[in-house]
Each structure stands twice: as C-alpha cells, then as structure tokens.
Amino acid sequence: MTNNEGVTKEPEWRIKVEDGVIWKRAETSRTMWTFIASLYFNLCKFMRKSWEIGVNDPRKFIHCLKVGITLTVVSLFYYLNPLYDGVGGNAMWAVMTVVVIFEYTAGSTIYKGINRICGTTLAGLLAFGVHWVCSKAGEKFELIIVGVLLFLLASAATYSRFIPIIKARFDYGVMIFILTFSLVSISGYRIDELFDVAKARISTIIIGTSLCIMVSLIIRPVWAGLDLYVLVIGNIDKLADSIQGCVAQYFELETSDEESTKNIIGYKSVLNSKATEEALANFARWEPPHGRFNFRHPWKQYLKIGATMRRCASCIETLNGCIDSENKTSYDMKKNMSAPSMKVGANTASVLRELAITIKTMTKSNKLDTLVIEMSNTSQELQNLLKSYPNTHNKNGTEVPYDDDDEKFEIPIMEIIQVVTVVSLLNEIVVRVKDIVKCVEELSNLAKFEPSILSKCNKSKQHLADNKISPEQQNDEETIIKTIQIV
C-alpha cells in the first residue's frame, strides 16, 4: 500500500511540478536573471559610453582632476591649524566657492568668479549701510526696514535678470547679490560682530575664487575662445565637404559609402551649433589674452559668421531634400550638366576651405579674391549652360553649334525640373558663401589679421601656415571639434 500510495502520489507530484510552483519559481528566477543581466549589460554600455566622452576629449579628464585638486587644496583651510585660525568656520565659504564657480572653460570660471566677488562685495556694503541706518533708527524699526528693503531689492534684482544684457553678463552676480544681501542684512539682527564675519567671508570667497581662476588658467586651460574659434573653423570645413558631397551624390559620381554620407550630413551640425557658439562667445570675452587672441578679440564676429553659415547650411539642407525628390532628370542632361556643376561645387568648397585656412592661420589670404571670382564665374557658366541648353544640345546628347537653328530640339520640362532646381540652389549657395566671405573679411579687419606676402613666392605656404599651429595644438583642436560634436 505504501508502495502503491507512493506510486499514485508520484504522478500527482509530477503534474504539480510541471504546471505548478517549481516551474513558476524557475520562470521567476529566469526573469530575475534576465533582468539582472540586462541591467548589467545596460550599465556596462552606459559606462563605456561615459568613458568614451573623456577618451574623445581628454581635457575633460584633466578638468575633473583639476576640480579634485582645487577642492582638496581648499579643504586644507579646515585641516591645517595655522590656516584655520585665520578664517575659522568661514573656510566653508572657500569650499563652497570652489564647488560652485569651477567650470569647464576658463572664461566661465572667470565670469562666475568675478561675478561672485563683485556681487558679494556690493551687496555686503549695501547691507552694512542698511544695518547702520537701522542701528540709528532703533531696534524696533530694524525688522520693518530690513524686511521692506529685502522685499524691494530682491524683487528688483530678480527683475533685472530678465533684461537680456544683464542676463548674458551678470546673471550669476545678481543672484549672488540677492544671496549676500539677504544673509548679511538678516544676520545683522542676530550677529553682533557682523563686520568681522563679513570680512572673513569675503576674504574666503576671494581665496576660493583666486584658487579656481589660477588652477583654471595654469593647469592645461580650456579656453572658451579657442573652442569657439575651432568650432567655427570646423563648421566651415564641414560646409565645404557637405556642398561637394551633395553635388557629387546627385551626379552619382560618388558611391554613397559611410564616409561620404557622413560628409554630406555635416551641415546638420552647423545648423545645430547656435547655442554652443553663443555660450562660448559669451564666456570668451571674460578670458585674458591667450595664444593668438588678444584682449579685445572680436568674438562677436564669430557669431555673425555662424549665422551666415547657418543660412548656407539651410540651403544645403534644401538641396539635399530636392535631390531625393521624385522628378528625375534625364541621364543625358545630368551627364552634360555634371562637369560644370561639380566645378561649382568644388570651387565653392575651395573658397570655404580657404576661409577656414584664413581664420586658422590668421593671415589675410591673397588667393581668396581669385577663388571667389572663379566661383562666381563657374556659377555663371553653369547658369549660361543651363539657359542655352535646349539650343546647344539635341535629344541624343550630342552638341550642335549654337547658331544652327534648324537643329533645335525641345526638352520636356519634366526632365529639367530637378536639374534647374539644383542649379538654382547651387547659385543660391554661391550667393550665401559670398556672405560668409564678407563676414570673414570683416573678422580679418577687426582682428587685424596679418597680410600674407610670402604666399605668392612660396608654394608651400599652406604648409607653413599650418605649421604655425603646433602639431600638439592641432591634435588638441581636432579633439575640441570632436568634443563639440558630441555636445
């Protein structure tokens, strides 16, 4: 019986196993393992991607070390007795200053540092004035006077942050002004030795700021100005590649491999770099002279160049869209228009690359005018060819003399829509590239670029010019371009 019972129970138990708890358990445990595995996989992916940000731009690693070092140094004010005796608990303000104002670029660190010092000092002085008035008026009025003034000043200062020019240059300073005024004026109600406290705080803030600015400027500085400069040069090159790539793709002379597709869509990063350019230009003006940039380098002009580049880029985007449209041009016409169109594309790209070299070497180019004239001429030739096309080509694509009226053939308008559009857009691109040329020329005047006299005699001018930027700096700049693309 016992055996029988055991036999009869076994299948029951087996059935239980098959669609019951243990299966569910196995299921749950598998789901959990899948979940953990996917979590681990995602985490690894995230870590790898995060690591790559620094590998692509090692300046980011260096920045982190700089922050770490500065913070450790400033914390010595707490640890070392001779330093602590000088500033006491106010050492906190030095630490706070370092954390808050140490930014990636030197320009933004200086901007925040100066704003912090000025905001603190101004607000501190004002708060002392208020405190003095209150002490004369008597304690019972102090609460009312300080309260009303705090309300009014905080409201007014907050309002001033909406004004574009103040927002761009002193936003942080105004915030610090409100902060300091509030703290000092209301502390006055409780702390008797207000002046000593305030003096210690301002001095620790100055210590923190100076340390940040020094570290930021001395250890491998990251210049917002240089970043802007490299960004603009990189964008000009991208535009050149984009134009040439687009034309080549349309006339099917280029197989669309990964490299050429990447070149063609370069215009997209030009279209997207407005915010970065503005931020960099804003910080660049706070930077001291560095490298080849003097104190009043016309950073704003780079924004103008950026704006004209974006206009050109949006034209390339339209060209890119039109190329994919349904109206296909006849093979013959495309073949005939190919060479002159490619020439326009190549000349436009040459002009843009010459502009990039002009900015890179900071020397006025004497090839530029010739290149611009060449670009205009080829563009005009292309248009003339298009205009005279029905007269000079018959349907078989063989050329006939222009004056031979009897041989004239008509081309269906359907077949020329696309090519006419492409030529028009190329023409429009040429016009917009001329705008970029004007802007760069303005920059060369404003920034007093040197005229390059040697270039005509010396064929290796470009090499010379390129060598002005040291290989290390060049590497650095390539990294910057990469970085900015990521951002």
Added chain:
Amino acid sequence: MTNNEGVTKEPEWRIKVEDGVIWKRAETSRTMWTFIASLYFNLCKFMRKSWEIGVNDPRKFIHCLKVGITLTVVSLFYYLNPLYDGVGGNAMWAVMTVVVIFEYTAGSTIYKGINRICGTTLAGLLAFGVHWVCSKAGEKFELIIVGVLLFLLASAATYSRFIPIIKARFDYGVMIFILTFSLVSISGYRIDELFDVAKARISTIIIGTSLCIMVSLIIRPVWAGLDLYVLVIGNIDKLADSIQGCVAQYFELETSDEESTKNIIGYKSVLNSKATEEALANFARWEPPHGRFNFRHPWKQYLKIGATMRRCASCIETLNGCIDSENKTSYDMKKNMSAPSMKVGANTASVLRELAITIKTMTKSNKLDTLVIEMSNTSQELQNLLKSYPNTHNKNGTEVPYDDDDEKFEIPIMEIIQVVTVVSLLNEIVVRVKDIVKCVEELSNLAKFEPSILSKCNKSKQHLADNKISPEQQNDEETIIKTIQIV
C-alpha cells in the same frame, strides 16, 4: 598809457579767449553736458526697454514679487524667536536655498529643489559613513582618508556632469552632492556634533525648497510645459503665415507692407527656437499634472515637431532667398502660374493651421486628412501645369489645346529657371509639412487626444474648440508667445 595798455592788452586777451582756456573750458563743459545728457538718454532708453519686458509679459513682474515674498517669509526664521530657536544659525541655509532654487518656471524650480534635497541627503549620508569609518580608524588617518575620498569623489562627480543624460536631469544635484560631501566630511574634522548640524541643515533646506515649490505652484504658476506647448503652436502658425506670405510676395499679389514682411520672416523665429524648446521640455517633465497636461505628457514629441518645423523653415528661408535672385520669370508665365501656386501656399497654410488647432484643442481633427489630400493634389496639379506648360501655352499667354502639336511654342529656359525653382521648393515644403503632420499625429496618439465627433455636424466647430481655452488663458498664451519671442 593805462588805457592804451588796456587797449593793447584786450586784443591779446581776446586772442587768448578765442583759442585758449575759456573756449576749452566751454568746450569741456559742453562735452560734459552732452555726455551727461546722452548718459541720461541712454539710461532712460534702457529703463523703458527693461520695463517693456515686464509689460509684454506681466508674469515676470509677478515672478519678482513671488521671489520677494518668499525671501521675506523665509527670513522670518531669523527674526522670530520661536522659529530661530528651532533652527538657529542654520536658517541661513533656508535663505540660501530660496535664492538659489527659485526659478521662473515651476518645472525648473521643482527640478532644482528635488536635486538639491536629493543631492544634500545622499552626500550627507555618504559623508557620515566616511566620518564613522574615520572615527574607527583613528584621527591620524582621518585627514588622509577624507582627503583622498574627497579628491576621488569630487573628480568622479565632476566627470559625471559631462554625461548628457546626467547633465540634462541631475546637473544641479551632482553639484550639490559635491558641495555637501565636501562641507560635511571636512566639517567632521572640527565640529563634534556633526549629526545635529547636518540634521538642522537638511531640515532648513527642505523648508526652503518646500516654500519655493509651494509659492511657485500656488501663486500664478508659470508652467514650462504650457510655455513649450504655446511656443510650438505659435511656431506652426508662423510657418503658415510665412509660406503664404512668401508665395504671395513672389507673385506680387501682396504689397510688401510692414505687416506682411513681419509675417514672411516668421520662419526665422522657428529656426531660432531650438534651445528654448529643449530647455522647456527638460523642465516640463518635472512638473505635476496641470491644466490639460497629465503626468506623462509626451513633452519629447514637441521637440520632434520642432525639429521637423525647423526643416520646413529652412526650406522657406531658401525659397525666400531664391525669390530675390536675378533670374526673373516672364510676366506671362508668372501670371499663369500664380493662381495654382497661391493655392498650394494657401492649402499648405491651412494644413499647418489645422495642426495648430489640433494641438490647441487637443482633439483629433477629422478635417486634417482631407486638407492633406487637398494640399498634395494642388501641389501635383501645380507640377503638372508646369510640366505641360510649354505645350499648353503659347508665348502670348493664351491657352491652346494640349494635343494641338502645330501650335507648340518654346519658352526660353532662362525665363523659367526661377519659377521652376519656386515650384520645386513649394513641392519640397509640401513634403516637409507632411512630416510635421506625421509628428503631430504621433503626438495626438501619445497624448491620447480626443476624437472630435461633433465637428462634422457643427459648422462652428472651430469656435467651440477655441472656446475650450478660456479668454483669460488665451490672453495668457498670447503673452507667452510674445515673451518667448523676446527671449
């Protein structure tokens, strides 16, 4: 003699006056007055312009008052003894929190507040852990352990701020984490009752944050989400006006008065709104459900709509540029192409306006499909007309039957370049508007827009729909659009 001397001296004196000190003095005083006057004039201009920012968007005035009120309220922790006894000198942290985290939109205030609380708490706990380990390890190791950990954590946390997803959502939190960890871990070296201090600080930070979030949400809240929503709707309307205006200007049916020029260049603000859109979408996700937006409203989709709109806008920009080009179309051809082109422009504008209404009313439009088909048809008709143009029109602009081969006339290609380009670009714009339609449809699915059933029966659907937004809200939204244009 004295007289004579006087006479002889007078001319000398006069000469002295004429090119000497007094003239200079007068000159200086005049220059000074001019300087003061111009300073006064510029100051007045600056003040007027600053004032207008608030007049155009009264929410900015209200925001300033909100900051003033919150700051005054939080300063009561200093003034009122029962409150001061609770938190003591740590009331400073509440004031600091209010100044630092109170931002214009509710979303950004919540973002900063939550980041501040989480960053502080996490870093505080970690610092306590470190402090506990140090207290076990002995005082002589404390300096080394804390120093090394501070360096490593500060570097790692700073690095994490470069990772896009952390930068977008937790940038402020990471900064506060570094700040708190530094302050607590190094304070542990000097302050014995670290736990009490930290508890008081965290509680004051929570008090400050709660106060800010409450004021920000209760008194006339400024929603980043609503701003984004209104910005996108406004931009769609601007695109519609721009397209219609451009076509009308080209076919010279519109005299270019100030109003129409303003309409045409509407695309520019579409091109420039990327940064604003991204910032608003980033803050909108922190906001609680408000108005017609639920908790998981697909704010990201607005960014997609914005991107497709910018693609359309860059096409309009190119169209605008091509219109001004040298190649002028013959009057006859332009006249003949005018009506169908205008129709395409009008239909495209209708589709865009319908999209704006769809988003505004948050109801799926059942007119939209018809409008899109109509737009595609008119665009196809326009192309067909262009393709058959040489066959159906003679040089005098009178129509001839299509099959009448003998009457066929040829049109010089020069005369059609511009019109072909304009038609191609209009076609491209139609294609890109279809992309916008797709994106808005995606939004309507994601945000579960209600289907509008009544619309077919009720001719006054649009009125009804418009009325869903109260007049006050409408006013509010108009103000927002104005504001965002200024920003």
